[in-house]
Amino acid sequence: MGSDIFKRPTPFAKYEKAKEKVAVGDMPEEQLRTLEMQMFKPDAIPPYTGEEPEYVSDLQSLMALIVFKSKAQRDKIGSVLSVRKSYNGDVYITNIDVLESLATLVEEGKLEIHKEKITIPSQEAPQKEEKIVPSNEPAPKRSSIFQRRSRT
Amino acid sequence: MSQCQIKSQTQPSGLPSYYSPRISSELPDCSSPLTFDTYSRCSMGCTYCFSKSQKGVNPNAKRAPLQAVNPSKLFKMIDGKGTGRENHLFYKHFFEKKFLFHIGGLADAFCHYERKYNISYDIIEGLLERGYPTLISTKGPMVADDKFLKLFDRYKHNNSIGFQFSIVTADDVLAKSVEPGVPSPTKRFQFMKILSDMGFWTVLRLRPFILHLSDKTLPQMMEQAYNAGAKAVSTEFYALDVRCVGNAKKDTEALGKLMKIQPEMLYKYFNAISPKERGLYYRFNRLIKESHIKYMYQFCLEHDMIFACSDPDYKELSMTGNCCGLSEDHPVLGIHSWSKNQLTYALKEARKTYHTTGEKPLLEFDNIYAPTDWVFDEHYLAHMNIAVTKFPYAVRNRITLRDILQRDWNNLRSPSCPRNYLHGKIMPVGVSSDKRNLVYQYNPLDYESRWVAEGVDLTR
Numbered sequence: 001m002g003s004d005i006f007k008r009p010t011p012f013a014k015y016e017k018a019k020e021k022v023a024v025g026d027m028p029e030e031q032l033r034t035l036e037m038q039m040f041k042p043d044a045i046p047p048y049t050g051e052e053p054e055y056v057s058d059l060q061s062l063m064a065l066i067v068f069k070s071k072a073q074r075d076k077i078g079s080v081l082s083v084r085k086s087y088n089g090d091v092y093i094t095n096i097d098v099l100e101s102l103a104t105l106v107e108e109g110k111l112e113i114h115k116e117k118i119t120i121p122s123q124e125a126p127q128k129e130e131k132i133v134p135s136n137e138p139a140p141k142r143s144s145i146f147q148r149r150s151r152t
Numbered sequence: 153m154s155q156c157q158i159k160s161q162t163q164p165s166g167l168p169s170y171y172s173p174r175i176s177s178e179l180p181d182c183s184s185p186l187t188f189d190t191y192s193r194c195s196m197g198c199t200y201c202f203s204k205s206q207k208g209v210n211p212n213a214k215r216a217p218l219q220a221v222n223p224s225k226l227f228k229m230i231d232g233k234g235t236g237r238e239n240h241l242f243y244k245h246f247f248e249k250k251f252l253f254h255i256g257g258l259a260d261a262f263c264h265y266e267r268k269y270n271i272s273y274d275i276i277e278g279l280l281e282r283g284y285p286t287l288i289s290t291k292g293p294m295v296a297d298d299k300f301l302k303l304f305d306r307y308k309h310n311n312s313i314g315f316q317f318s319i320v321t322a323d324d325v326l327a328k329s330v331e332p333g334v335p336s337p338t339k340r341f342q343f344m345k346i347l348s349d350m351g352f353w354t355v356l357r358l359r360p361f362i363l364h365l366s367d368k369t370l371p372q373m374m375e376q377a378y379n380a381g382a383k384a385v386s387t388e389f390y391a392l393d394v395r396c397v398g399n400a401k402k403d404t405e406a407l408g409k410l411m412k413i414q415p416e417m418l419y420k421y422f423n424a425i426s427p428k429e430r431g432l433y434y435r436f437n438r439l440i441k442e443s444h445i446k447y448m449y450q451f452c453l454e455h456d457m458i459f460a461c462s463d464p465d466y467k468e469l470s471m472t473g474n475c476c477g478l479s480e481d482h483p484v485l486g487i488h489s490w491s492k493n494q495l496t497y498a499l500k501e502a503r504k505t506y507h508t509t510g511e512k513p514l515l516e517f518d519n520i521y522a523p524t525d526w527v528f529d530e531h532y533l534a535h536m537n538i539a540v541t542k543f544p545y546a547v548r549n550r551i552t553l554r555d556i557l558q559r560d561w562n563n564l565r566s567p568s569c570p571r572n573y574l575h576g577k578i579m580p581v582g583v584s585s586d587k588r589n590l591v592y593q594y595n596p597l598d599y600e601s602r603w604v605a606e607g608v609d610l611t612r
Contacts, residue, residue: 010439029412037424042437045429045576048564051583053590057558059550092546
């Protein structure tokens with residue numbers, strides 16, 4: 001029985017001897033405290049290497065961080081999505097029902113998203129095709145530039 | 153709240169109104185989280201007081217004058233006649249179900265202020281009239297005053313009230329240095345005997361157990377509690393809050409001297425012996441506590457008393473799921489009046505299972521914090537928990553107590569994570585089938601095999 005994760009022998013016998021010395025006046029109690037600091041040093045818990053949940057809580061799984069491109073964009077979106085500023089300076093949005101209803105309209109085909117713009121389906125799409133780079137696409141890697149330089 | 157705001161809400165006693173009850177921040181392992189204080193402060197000035205260090209770091213609490221609860225407002229809440237969402241929610245989740253009302257969370261209801269204002273009397277009278285299950289934690293000089301004793305005697309047939317007496321040493325002289333404004337331990341044991349003889353459930357609250365100080369008279373304390381009719385012992389070791397400032401810091405240093413720790417070594421000593429995983433609230437590790445816990449546990453076994461442990465170390469040895477020391481079988485203060493959806497109950501059951509069957513039980517978040525119609529999911533009440541203040545507003549607008557519990561459960565870096573808080577007594581072994589939560593397993597430690605080999609019964 002017993003699968004102690006801390007595999008150290010208990011220091012009780014040594015400790016009892018030291019306590020006896022204090023009791024008969026051979027050692028001041030203050031010195032015993034110093035001994036205790038060495039004898040009873042706690043072991044660290046072994047690290048856990050198994051599987052962990054993806055999110056620490058159900059609420060965290062519902063969170064996403066939004067960073068606006070500019071103050072102008074923040075103010076524009078904020079006027080529709082109730083962006084608020086708390087007394088401690090936090091800027092936050094919790095009422096995203098407007099976004100949800102927008103997504104529903106797109107899902108139902110009542111609105112379309114074309115080149116990052118919302119359009120009404122009956123409107124004609126522009127003729128000239130341009131390469132669209134979504135604003136949330138990661139920035140191009142610069143490593144190629146450095147590689148070229150290193151070759152020369 | 154500013155001073156003028158407080159003054160504008162004065163009540164008949166002349167004191168500004170104090171808001172209580174509240175939900176304890178110890179919800180993860182607390183069976184009676186409905187905690188209450190009559191007064192905003194306590195008059196007794198104990199050197200080990202944890203609430204002093206909590207309030208010391210709160211500038212609002214420091215500036216605020218003494219405040220007290222308005223009894224008529226409290227009873228409106230208890231009777232379901234209060235207005236406002238908080239009143240309604242407290243009634244729905246606690247008072248309607250006659251959930252245990254724990255008096256004396258951060259201040260003693262029977263301290264010297266009571267002599268002047270008599271507010272606790274009105275509150276306790278109202279609770280007794282209603283037969284409401286109540287647990288009182290006290291050291292107070294007022295509890296055995298004639299008027300209180302007459303009141304208790306009048307309602308003793310209800311058996312609806314229990315008493316915990318906080319005593320940290322049996323030495324009257326030493327106690328005077330540690331708890332300067334408190335009646336001597338001898339007197340407190342006398343109070344305990346009077347109330348036990350009336351038929352009330354009494355508990356020795358050996359909390360905080362101050363190492364190198366409480367242990368000097370441990371056998372006397374246990375013996376005196378038994379002779380005074382105590383049915384249980386509830387213990388928790390003293391912990392040093394590194395953040396303490398002002399008077400709380402001075403008190404901590406004074407206590408260090410009594411523990412025979414050289415002043416320059418005080419923080420180093422606590423730091424050296426406390427597991428790092430528990431953060432800046434220095435709690436000693438279990439090894440240095442073992443002999444004292446063993447003494448208390450064995451004493452309780454031999455004297456048919458209940459051992460209850462609020463300390464994260466040896467919590468598993470509690471003989472009841474209520475670490476304040478209430479029996480699960482008490483007709484009024486039993487398990488139906490408090491919560492078993494907490495870690496103390498789960499650990500106790502796991503230890504019993506292990507020592508009865510040899511099986512190491514798994515502990516799952518959704519099983520322990522199972523109820524979905526209780527305070528766990530009440531967003532409005534989450535604001536009572538100090539932990540919400542660290543979150544941005546967007547999170548606060550959605551957070552629940554369940555979310556706070558779940559974050560600690562799954563975050564292995566948090567000092568409040570059960571693995572760290574219990575220092576390895578339960579260890580993660582994987583994730584739940586829906587991958588939402590860590591699953592822990594009871595981890596038998598070395599002391600258990602040693603004690604069993606010596607014939608100590610760990611199945612109680």
